[in-house]
Amino acid sequence: MPTLVMKFGGTSVANLDRIKRAAKRVGVEVSKGYNVIVVVSAMSGKTNELVGWVEETSPLFDAREYDAIVSSGENVTAGLMALTLQEMNINARSWQGWQVPLITSSAHAAARIEDIPTKNINAKFDQGVRVAVVAGFQGISSEGRITTLGRGGSDTTAVAFAAAFGAERCDIYTDVDGIYTTDPRVENKARKLDKIAFEEMLELASLGAKVLQTRSVELAMRFKVKLRVLSSFEEQSDSAGTLVCDEEEIMESNVVAGVAFQRDEAKMTLISIADRPGIAAAIFMPLSDAGVNVDMIVQNISEEGRTDMTFSCPVDQVGRAQQAMAKAKDSGEINFHDLIADTDVAKVSVVGIGMRSHTGVAAKMFHVLSAEGVNIKVITTSEIKISVLVDRKYMELAVQALHDAFDLDKA
Amino acid sequence: MPTLVMKFGGTSVANLDRIKRAAKRVGVEVSKGYNVIVVVSAMSGKTNELVGWVEETSPLFDAREYDAIVSSGENVTAGLMALTLQEMNINARSWQGWQVPLITSSAHAAARIEDIPTKNINAKFDQGVRVAVVAGFQGISSEGRITTLGRGGSDTTAVAFAAAFGAERCDIYTDVDGIYTTDPRVENKARKLDKIAFEEMLELASLGAKVLQTRSVELAMRFKVKLRVLSSFEEQSDSAGTLVCDEEEIMESNVVAGVAFQRDEAKMTLISIADRPGIAAAIFMPLSDAGVNVDMIVQNISEEGRTDMTFSCPVDQVGRAQQAMAKAKDSGEINFHDLIADTDVAKVSVVGIGMRSHTGVAAKMFHVLSAEGVNIKVITTSEIKISVLVDRKYMELAVQALHDAFDLDKA
Numbered sequence: 001m002p003t004l005v006m007k008f009g010g011t012s013v014a015n016l017d018r019i020k021r022a023a024k025r026v027g028v029e030v031s032k033g034y035n036v037i038v039v040v041s042a043m044s045g046k047t048n049e050l051v052g053w054v055e056e057t058s059p060l061f062d063a064r065e066y067d068a069i070v071s072s073g074e075n076v077t078a079g080l081m082a083l084t085l086q087e088m089n090i091n092a093r094s095w096q097g098w099q100v101p102l103i104t105s106s107a108h109a110a111a112r113i114e115d116i117p118t119k120n121i122n123a124k125f126d127q128g129v130r131v132a133v134v135a136g137f138q139g140i141s142s143e144g145r146i147t148t149l150g151r152g153g154s155d156t157t158a159v160a161f162a163a164a165f166g167a168e169r170c171d172i173y174t175d176v177d178g179i180y181t182t183d184p185r186v187e188n189k190a191r192k193l194d195k196i197a198f199e200e201m202l203e204l205a206s207l208g209a210k211v212l213q214t215r216s217v218e219l220a221m222r223f224k225v226k227l228r229v230l231s232s233f234e235e236q237s238d239s240a241g242t243l244v245c246d247e248e249e250i251m252e253s254n255v256v257a258g259v260a261f262q263r264d265e266a267k268m269t270l271i272s273i274a275d276r277p278g279i280a281a282a283i284f285m286p287l288s289d290a291g292v293n294v295d296m297i298v299q300n301i302s303e304e305g306r307t308d309m310t311f312s313c314p315v316d317q318v319g320r321a322q323q324a325m326a327k328a329k330d331s332g333e334i335n336f337h338d339l340i341a342d343t344d345v346a347k348v349s350v351v352g353i354g355m356r357s358h359t360g361v362a363a364k365m366f367h368v369l370s371a372e373g374v375n376i377k378v379i380t381t382s383e384i385k386i387s388v389l390v391d392r393k394y395m396e397l398a399v400q401a402l403h404d405a406f407d408l409d410k411a
Numbered sequence: 412m413p414t415l416v417m418k419f420g421g422t423s424v425a426n427l428d429r430i431k432r433a434a435k436r437v438g439v440e441v442s443k444g445y446n447v448i449v450v451v452s453a454m455s456g457k458t459n460e461l462v463g464w465v466e467e468t469s470p471l472f473d474a475r476e477y478d479a480i481v482s483s484g485e486n487v488t489a490g491l492m493a494l495t496l497q498e499m500n501i502n503a504r505s506w507q508g509w510q511v512p513l514i515t516s517s518a519h520a521a522a523r524i525e526d527i528p529t530k531n532i533n534a535k536f537d538q539g540v541r542v543a544v545v546a547g548f549q550g551i552s553s554e555g556r557i558t559t560l561g562r563g564g565s566d567t568t569a570v571a572f573a574a575a576f577g578a579e580r581c582d583i584y585t586d587v588d589g590i591y592t593t594d595p596r597v598e599n600k601a602r603k604l605d606k607i608a609f610e611e612m613l614e615l616a617s618l619g620a621k622v623l624q625t626r627s628v629e630l631a632m633r634f635k636v637k638l639r640v641l642s643s644f645e646e647q648s649d650s651a652g653t654l655v656c657d658e659e660e661i662m663e664s665n666v667v668a669g670v671a672f673q674r675d676e677a678k679m680t681l682i683s684i685a686d687r688p689g690i691a692a693a694i695f696m697p698l699s700d701a702g703v704n705v706d707m708i709v710q711n712i713s714e715e716g717r718t719d720m721t722f723s724c725p726v727d728q729v730g731r732a733q734q735a736m737a738k739a740k741d742s743g744e745i746n747f748h749d750l751i752a753d754t755d756v757a758k759v760s761v762v763g764i765g766m767r768s769h770t771g772v773a774a775k776m777f778h779v780l781s782a783e784g785v786n787i788k789v790i791t792t793s794e795i796k797i798s799v800l801v802d803r804k805y806m807e808l809a810v811q812a813l814h815d816a817f818d819l820d821k822a
Contacts, residue, residue, distance in 0.1 A: 016467055050487065056427055058494040065497075068505055069490035072483040076461065079480035083469040086476075094479055098509065099555060144510060 001125070004034040005170040007136065007158035010044035012173050012232035013077050016084075022173065022232055023084040026131060030090055035125050037165060039136045039158040040081055042073025063108035067138070067148045071097065074135035074154070082133045092131035093124065097138035097146065102157070104139035104147045111139060111147035113156065116164035134161065155216035163223035170220065170227050171241075176211055177231035178242035179204070181408040182259040187400050189409040193257065194239065197247035200257045203351040203385045217244065247353050255354030255361060256406040259399050262347040265295070266315040267377060267389055270325065272337035275307040282334050283309060283325075290324035292317045295347070296380045296387065310378060312389055315343050345377060346395035349387040350402055362386050368405040374398050412536070415445040416581040418547065418569035421455035423584050423643035424488050427495075433584065433643055434495040437542055441501055446536050448576060450547045450569040451492055453484025474519035478549070478559045482508065485546035485565070493544045503542035504535065508549035508557065513568070515550035515558045522550060522558035524567065527575035545572065566627035574634035581631065581638050582652075587622055588642035589653035590615070592819040593670040598811050600820040604668065608658035611668045614762040614796045628655065658764050666765030666772060667817040670810050673758040676706070677726040678788060678800055681736065683748035686718040693745050694720060694736075701735035703728045706758070707791045707798065721789060723800055726754050756788060757806035760798040761813055773797050779816040785809050 006029065008022045022038075029036050041047075050070045054061050078094040085092035100120060104111035121132045136154025139147045149156050155172060162170035177192065179201065184190040196204070198221035205214055211229055220227045226249075230241025243249075273279060280299070287294055292313050300308040313321055318341050328334045355361045365386055369376060374397060378389040390398055403409065417440065419433045433449075440447050452458075461481045465472050489505040496503035511531060515522035532543045547565025550558045560567050566583060573581035588603060590612065595601040607615075609632035616625055622640055631638045637660075641652025654660075684690060691710070698705055703724050711719040724732055729752050739745045766772045776797055780787060785808060789800040801809055814820065 016464060019468070053427060053487075053491055054494065057430070057491055058498050061494055062497055062504075065490040065493045065505055068507065069487050069494075072486045075483045075486075076464075076480050079476040080464055080468055082476045083465065083472055083480075086473055087469050093473075094476055096479065096557075146507075 001033060001035045003037065003165045003167045004029050005037045005039065005158050005162040005165070005167045006173065007039040007154060007171065008041065008081075008173045008232060009154065009175070010041040010047070011175045013040055013081070014044040016080070018232075019077070019080055019084050023081060023088060025173065025232065026085060027088055027090060030130050034168070036131045037121070037161050037167070038081060038131055038133045039154055039161060040074060040077040040133065041136050041154045043077055046073035046076070064145050067108050068146045071135070071138040071146050071148055074137050078133045078135040082131075085131050085133070090131055091129050092133055093129055094133045094135070095121065096135050098140040100134065102134075102139035102160070104141055104149070106141040106143060106145075106147070108141075108145075108147055110150045111141070113139065113149070113160045116160055118164055121165075150215075152213035152216075155213040156219060159216045159219045159223070159225050159227065162225040163219070167225070170225050172212060172227060172229045173232035174211055174229060175231065175233060176229075177234055177240070178229055179211065179244070179258075181257070182399055182403050183261070186261070186396050187259075187403045189403065191409050191411070193242050194411075195243045195245060195250045195253070196257055197250055197253075197353045198244060199247065199353055199384055200351050201244045203349070203382070204258050204260050212244070220244065221246075253354060254352065254407065255358045256350045256352035256402075256408065257354075258351050259402045259406075259408065260349045260351060261395055261399055263392065263395060264315040265312050265345050265347045265389060266318045267310060267312050267342040267345045268318070268321055269340045269342075270309045270334075270336040270338075271340060272306045273309055274335050275302040275305055279334065280309075282328065284311075286324045286328045286333070287311075287313075287321055290320045292321045292324065296378050296389065298378050298380070312345070312347065312378065318343055342377070344392045345389045346392045347387055347389055348395060348398045348402065349385050350406065351385045353384050355384050355386075364405065365402060368401050369398055372397055372401045374401075412444060412446045414448065414576045414578045415440050416448045416450065416569050416573040416576070416578045417584065418450040418565060418581065419452065419492075419584045419643060420565065420586070421452040421458070422586045424451055424492070425455040427491070429643075430488070430491055430495050434492060434499060436584065436643065437496060438499055438501060441541050445579070447542045448532070448572050448578065449492060449542055449544045450565055450572060451485060451488040451544060452547050452565045454488055457484035457487070475556050478519050479557045482546070482549040482557050482559055485548050489544045489546040493542075496542050496544070501542055502540050503544055504540055505544045505546070506532065507546050509551040511545065513545075513550035513571070515552055515560070517552040517554060517556075517558070519552075519556075519558055521561045522552065524550065524560070524571045527571055529575055532576075561626075563624035563627075566624040567630060570627045570630045570634070570636050570638065573636040574630070578636070581636050583623060583638060583640045584643035585622055585640060586642065586644060587640075588645055588651070589640055590622065590655070590669075592668070593810055593814050594672070597672070597807050598670075598814045600814065602820050602822070604653050605822075606654045606656060606661045606664070607668055608661055608664075608764050609655060610658065610795055611762050611764055612655045614760070614793070615669050615671050623655070631655065632657075664765060665763065665818065666769045667761045667763040667813075667819065668765075669762050670813045670817075670819065671760045671762060672806055672810055674803065674806060675726040676723050676756050676758050676800065677729045678721060678723050678753040678756045679729070679732055680751045680753075681720045681745075681747040681749075682751060683717045684720055685746050686713040686716055690745065691720075693739065695722075697735045697739045697744070698722075698724075698732055701731045703732045703735065707789050707800065709789050709791070723756070723758065723789065729754055753788070755803045756800045757803045758798055758800055759806060759809045759813065760796050761817065762796045764795050766795050766797075775816065776813060779812050780809055783808055783812045785812075
């Protein structure tokens, strides 16, 4: 029988009624003839409660005990889902990570999946079990201790099972109905995409990260697992949700797939810094050590051995960045004239694999923004993404203008 | 190093503060030089919440899924206790049932312990771990599925660990400070016993059942595990609590150890029933099938081939008993003139291993009750216990008079 993986997140299993609703979706796929592997998260709120207890008990906690504790939420949901399916006369049973076993590295709280032997679950499928309910987010190390994959790890669990079992598809049920061309709260003409390529999904992280953990998309891309994101709160149909897949499966697509944005960015500029080999490392190592997530980096042309270095980071990390730079200056590691922070900027990006074969996307983007009077402060580009920093007050305008110019409201 | 087992029930680990308090008690024993095995229950209320979800999901639940779900509460406490001990700089780690492994039968929700290999935990003790925190109440079957031992199973877990590791003692921390000669709410001169024999403890179930699961006492008796019951809410001292031990360790003791009672009993009498071989089975099999817990049974002398049969049961099972008897009469299995139910009786028992060697305890008991004008309705005796049914209104009087007559307020 063909196999399907279905993953239900915390809000989709938040209480017994929602578990029942999710179980009905599983029942539909079983009646189509699939053997189903259901991956469940903890009931929403449960993991936070457990993490809170751990952090209150031991601020610098032993990650092995953290894992043993926080993994318990998924075990409860897995058992309840199996019972609910049994009540519907579907042959189901639960598996905890160590029972599968889902074998991981020993990097507790952030373990990597190493292997998922299919023997135990397939033996039960052969005996007539139709649904294997698996507790997400958890595994077992070679030392026999419980590990977890990091927050949002249940998406990764689901994709890994789909890869291991050669599943026809991996359906991720969540509280949104798919991936949109942009955030509908900013552009009401935003359109749900039927399909999106893995690479686009990764670059659209700001639109998709709340929906799908980046790591699970990377894993799906590597093993060519078809991922479908869909809502557990709406009626199901074959065209529901968004399919995240290999670009070869997308026959025709717009050059640009979507417009992403990040509202609360800051632009920092180090004025007149000595331009010497190793200067970038001397700047960005201390920033990294201080926990500053540097995104865009632009270096001006050098004049008389000095240059300006501009970078962006989330606005709430500006203080930390300033401290780190002041400290590096005091210690003589770097030398600059001034550090200017512009905390009123936002990042806007257009993303699309079509850019690889179509030229002129960047030119069109700059033209559109210029026509709207939006000044571009920083530009960075990758093969399938162009990002600009603009004044925050122009962010919505920029998103709407680009969405319109690239015809994203039209399929 | 000598080993000690310490068990903390749900109220003793109800929140992070109480876990900390319990951990301090563990620290005291560690500093005395013990390696400690700590057995923990779920935080109070957690198991009931989980059981509620299971029963709401599936009234006739699959006990294997029930076990997988309800065992999660103990896992959380075990991890939190290990973290708390680590914060106190005590080398501790948690074990879930399957990690020990605590091997049980496959009778899910009521599994019997079959084996506790000591290898894994002893290896860690050898490496310097001082406290092994074990999730109580749970184990693993030969099929690799999680089992539970039934409610209150953490006491049994603790005793089984004490037996397996040859522990010097098994301390059961609970919300009372020991076993009393009778319930202090009925007799304010009730005295805490320093020691009590296993057999007495078993017969005093009505006094002790809330404190210590009967099954754990049976197990302790079989393996001669010294059990100490003590409060986790009072200051600790070497004489704290009550030691439940082999009778040989109790040098001198009162003939009677305690006075037990059960308030809500009923006395049922089948009038004029045909006295033939097999009649007792014909009466008590249907009662057992109907879930009636028959306690005392008295059969009158037979007259002209007919007799009366009296039995006692909890008062809330009278309706069920009446239905079962009416049905057996209708089907012709038994034939009786009338069924009289006296729902206003209570059971009072005196218990003591000293009775084996002392005669006259029964005579003294009857005399005391008679002197107080208490009429005895039914009598049963065992080697170390004499029980009587009396009108409920005399129960307190009977308990007080017997407590006084047998000098139970004096050590």
